[in-house]
Amino acid sequence: MRVKICGITQPQQSIAIASLGATALGFICVPTSPRYVTISQIRAAVAELPANIDTIGVFANASIPEISQIVVDSGLTGVQLHGDELPDFCDQLRQALPNVEIIKALRVRSLEHLDTVATYTNYVDTLLLDAYHPEQLGGTGKTLDWTMLEQFNPNCPWFLAGGLTADNIVEALSQVNPSGVDLSSGVERAPGDKDLDKVAKLFGKLGSRE
Numbered sequence: 347m348r349v350k351i352c353g354i355t356q357p358q359q360s361i362a363i364a365s366l367g368a369t370a371l372g373f374i375c376v377p378t379s380p381r382y383v384t385i386s387q388i389r390a391a392v393a394e395l396p397a398n399i400d401t402i403g404v405f406a407n408a409s410i411p412e413i414s415q416i417v418v419d420s421g422l423t424g425v426q427l428h429g430d431e432l433p434d435f436c437d438q439l440r441q442a443l444p445n446v447e448i449i450k451a452l453r454v455r456s457l458e459h460l461d462t463v464a465t466y467t468n469y470v471d472t473l474l475l476d477a478y479h480p481e482q483l484g485g486t487g488k489t490l491d492w493t494m495l496e497q498f499n500p501n502c503p504w505f506l507a508g509g510l511t512a513d514n515i516v517e518a519l520s521q522v523n524p525s526g527v528d529l530s531s532g533v534e535r536a537p538g539d540k541d542l543d544k545v546a547k548l549f550g551k552l553g554s555r556e
């Protein structure tokens with residue numbers, strides 16, 4: 347299973363988190379976020395990582411030239427769209443960045459909202475389902491109603507996100523069957539400062555399921 351730890355700001359923490367077992371690291375390119383990182387911070391982190399670690403830039407309502415510039419300058423392997431981007435935007439981004447993984451995040455408000463998923467699956471590589479919060483785009487620590495995802499089986503791989511921690515990951519995965527999980531605030535001391543003990547505990551819990 348893919349495990350993405352998002353909101354990395356410190357190069358040393360990215361290496362440590364990758365060695366603990368993360369398969370993907372997320373870097374927040376949304377300037378209003380407390381976890382925002384510049385191109386040079388991302389480059390410093392990416393340069394230290396083994397090539398098999400996916401490095402994902404998280405954007406919200408940015409333009410295609412802006413996203414492309416950051417991806418090329420920082421060496422990211424993927425883009426996560428966490429704003430109100432429509433399927434057509436995802437399609438255009440894929441044409442601009444054909445070798446980059448495109449992940450569309452959907453902040454799920456209700457079961458009906460899951461119907462929009464089908465409109466994206468032809469234009470993205472991966473989906474990410476996150477909790478809805480009226481004021482924050484992501485990193486909220488809020489969980490989704492997992493029961494509503496029990497039958498969720500889209501035509502592409504997907505990450506479960508939203509309020510996951512070492513303490514609730516096993517319960518979440520007993521109800522839901524995603525291709526990967528994504529965590530941020532549940533493995534932090536403070537926004538952008540990851541708690542390596544919590545990350546280690548998470549991988550312990552994931553390992554105990556195997």
Ligand SMILES: O=C(O)c1ccccc1NCC(=O)[C@H](O)[C@H](O)COP(=O)(O)O
Nearest residue numbers: 352379483484485486487508509530531
């Ligand atoms: O984390 C942020 O600050 C953020 C800001 C703006 C857009 C997206 C953001 N995070 C996206 C993520 O992928 C988080 O990992 C995801 O929302 C889950 O967060 P959490 O509930 O804290 O585990």
